[in-house]
Amino acid sequence: MALQSSGTISLSNIQTEFGGSNPISMSEYYRGGSFTTNNNTNVPTSGSISFSNFYGGTSEFTFSITSNTQNANLRTLALAAGWGGSEPLICNISSGIYLWSDSTSSAGLIISGTFSGGLTVNNSGYIIGRGGNGGSRSNGYAGGPALSNASSNVTIVNNSGAYIAGGGGGGASSTRGVACGGGGGGAGGGQGGGGVSGGAIGQSGATNGTNMTAGGAGGAGGQSDYDEAAFSGGGGGRILLGTGGTAPNYQYQSGENPKTANYGGNGGGYNSSATAGSFSAGSGGGFWGQAGASGGGKSGGAAGAAISGTSVTLTNNGTIYGTTV
Secondary structure (H helix, E strand, O other): OOOOOOOOOOHHHHHHHHOOOOOOOHHHHOEOOOOEOOOOOOOOOOOOOOHHHHOOOOOOEEEEEOOOEEOEEHHHHHHHOOOOOOOOEEEEEOOOOEEEOOOOOOOOEEEOOOOOOOEEEEEOOEEEOOOOOOOOOOOOOOOOOOEEEOOOOEEEEEOOOOEEEOOOOOOOEOOOOOOOOOOOOOOOOOOEOOOEOOOOEOOOOOOOOOOOEEEOOOOOOOOEEOOOOEOOOOOOOEOOOOOEEEOOOOOOOOOOOHHHEEOOOOOOEOOEOOOOOOOOOEOOOOOOOOOOOOEOOEOOOOOOOOEEEOOOEEEEOOEEEOOOO
């Protein structure tokens, strides 16, 4: 709770707000020292110091997220760590930590509620959205947001080597032909059309078992043999950066006509976009923050946003895939 803005302030008041032990000395409470946090800009760092410098002073609360967390609700985590609900809040996301989602309707990191003292998020990890599923005789599905914000006074610092990545859109799947392969799920763990599983944290998506590479990012589209068979698209992975899944190379069986085969599209990867499948085949799923490919008269899924909702103050020294507010 902040110190009063007028009247008498005692050393014990300052100690209660900022910490410390008896005996108390004013010299302990220079800004940036052991106790007085840097948000208290009226307090000097050296030289003359007085009680009036502490009018309205308040301590910051800092906590860290040090384990992989699904649909991380920042306010809930801060309160559990001991935050009082009003003081300035700093959240540090540790290097190598995933804040992730398994639903396109919910973000990997969720910021909501009131932060009257302001909130700063220092990200050194991976904040990622869920990839959209590939279509199955349908449009691809949209990817989900990495970070959703519904609060004011929010600052996001994306540090060097860190990522904020919206889920890739799922690839489309044509309704043409006797049978059609589903489009690959987008980066972020989207399922390939036909139910092929997306990847776990740090893993590629599954393949459909027909010489298809699922890829570390967007899954490849499934292949369709117009006369004979259809195959599901590969699942999207949850790898950063990640390469796109490679379209299948179907091995023809005796009596089949190669001219009727329709090849699936490649999944999107780093510096490459997803591609459409031919005729009745599935199209590839998108890379992080990238739409899935359209094809066969159907549309690829939209890309998930990196940061959605209310505008934030953003400093980016790392990598961001997808739109920001």
